[in-house]
Amino acid sequence: MATSNKNLSEYDKATIPNAKDFRFGIVVSEWNETITEGLFKGAEEALLENGTLAENIIRWDVPGSFELTYGCKRMIQTQKVDAIIAIGSVIQGETKHFDFVCGATAQGIKDLNVLHNVPVIFCVLTDNNMQQAIDRSGGKHGNKGTEAAIAAIKMAALKGKDKGGDIGYH
Template sequence: MATANTNLSDYDKSTIPNAEDLRFGIVVSEWNSSITDALYQGAVEALLDCGAVEHQIVKWDVPGSFELVYGAKKMIKRHDPDVIIVIGSVIQGETKHFDFVCQATAQGIMDLNLQHETPIIFCVLTDNNMQQAIDRSGGKHGNKGVEAAIAAIKMAVLGRGSAFADELEF
């Protein structure tokens, strides 16, 4: 397990650029909302902790993870944020639907990253069961939303080409 020895909520604030001047978009899937709401809360708390201003964070809800791609695409056009975090949770079921949704969502986000200058951070849990999702959305492995927020700050700074971007350690 990739997260078994890692706490997704851990970061060294002294290594993170100040997010005060950055504009954030967050697109959140309503499917598995207990998980996605926790991921969203983790992301927002980390952004604010790193200096982001609350009114510079725009949240849009979409029905499911598959719709995250369209939501992110529209958010780029409407709000022109410095970075977007897409948040979703897909849990393995008894059919191949899981595979199709996960693959299409990942591919769609990758395509948007290649087509646009706005970085899009992939915060979509693809777990085998609900317990794994709970463990990664504030449970024993921390909160993937926090990790996504830190990645978002770093990528927004990189995208802006500021001097601090040269000092970032990825």
């Protein structure tokens, strides 16, 4: 597995831009809520730890991972955010539904990144079973939400470069 030898929560704070001047959106799927809440907590903690003000984190909930694309699109259209984190969890079942939801969600988030000037970070776990999801949402492999927040900070800083902004580090 890709994360079997990596803790998703480990990063070098000195290499992360200070996020004090950024606003972040987080769109969270309510499906597999135990997992998505763990991912949200990891993302929120990493954003705060790297300087984001609590009032500059906007959270919206959507019913499932399939709905993340629309939620992120509406956030881009109505909120002034520097980056968005799309948080979801899809666990393999006995039907092809898993394949359709995962593919459509990944494609939708990719499309948002191509069509808009707000980076949307893909933080959707696509696991074979609940234990794998637990392990990646605050369990033995760390938290993919933390990793997504670090990606969001880096992408917000990259977006800020085209405005001539100075990217301060810790």
